[in-house]
Amino acid sequence: GAVVSQHPSRVICKSGTSVKIECRSLDFQATTMFWYRQFPKQSLMLMATSNEGSKATYEQGVEKDKFLINHASLTLSTLTVTSAHPEDSSFYICSARVETRGSRSPLHFGNGTRLTVT
Amino acid sequence: DAKTTQPTSMDCAEGRAANLPCNHSTISGNEYVYWYRQIHSQGPQYIIHGLKNNETNEMASLIITEDRKSSTLILPHATLRDTAVYYCIVRGDSSYKLIFGSGTRLLVRP
Numbered sequence: 001g002a003v004v005s006q007h008p009s010r011v012i013c014k015s016g017t018s019v020k021i022e023c024r025s026l027d028f029q030a031t032t033m034f035w036y037r038q039f040p041k042q043s044l045m046l047m048a049t050s051n052e053g054s055k056a057t058y059e060q061g062v063e064k065d066k067f068l069i070n071h072a073s074l075t076l077s078t079l080t081v082t083s084a085h086p087e088d089s090s091f092y093i094c095s096a097r098v099e100t101r102g103s104r105s106p107l108h109f110g111n112g113t114r115l116t117v118t
Numbered sequence: 119d120a121k122t123t124q125p126t127s128m129d130c131a132e133g134r135a136a137n138l139p140c141n142h143s144t145i146s147g148n149e150y151v152y153w154y155r156q157i158h159s160q161g162p163q164y165i166i167h168g169l170k171n172n173e174t175n176e177m178a179s180l181i182i183t184e185d186r187k188s189s190t191l192i193l194p195h196a197t198l199r200d201t202a203v204y205y206c207i208v209r210g211d212s213s214y215k216l217i218f219g220s221g222t223r224l225l226v227r228p
Binding site for chain 1: 150152154156159160161162163164167205214215216217218219220221
């Protein structure tokens, strides 16, 4: 159990367009999901916390108007990169935890989405 | 959440135990130690977590020192597929989010 699925796994888009990435918890519900970004040869950087039914919480330095997060249901969070530019090219990863297993239950991660902006 | 320190890289021979250390000298009483690994171009994979007692599961063992200032992840019989970046993360009750450090790049040699 505890599978987190992301779609798409890879996407190439032109500069100036918007891209939506989906994150689904397949066999559990999650009121909170987390979005990370990872540049080549670097560690994961937390971007924001997605909250079901309310606004996302963004980490310092992350532009909320550029990275739109919607958590419309207990199993789906989406990240939209608006007006993408080449510097937004990165590996985007989401995660969630099985909240019914207690506060110590670990986060489970999706397999990531590699975004390339040309 | 407490900061962790890990060696940048390590290697071990296939079939041998891989012992990955982590220093978390500022850990507080209610913070757990979590270990994840990331194989190239994949999302992180949860391995194990613990508070103060040693833990073991089908993937690995976690040994936490009595003062909780350091821990060691043990892969008992490393295989080539265990080549990955291993992250040791300390997390408290205040937030469920995980803050990743640089991790240890483990290379398992044939």
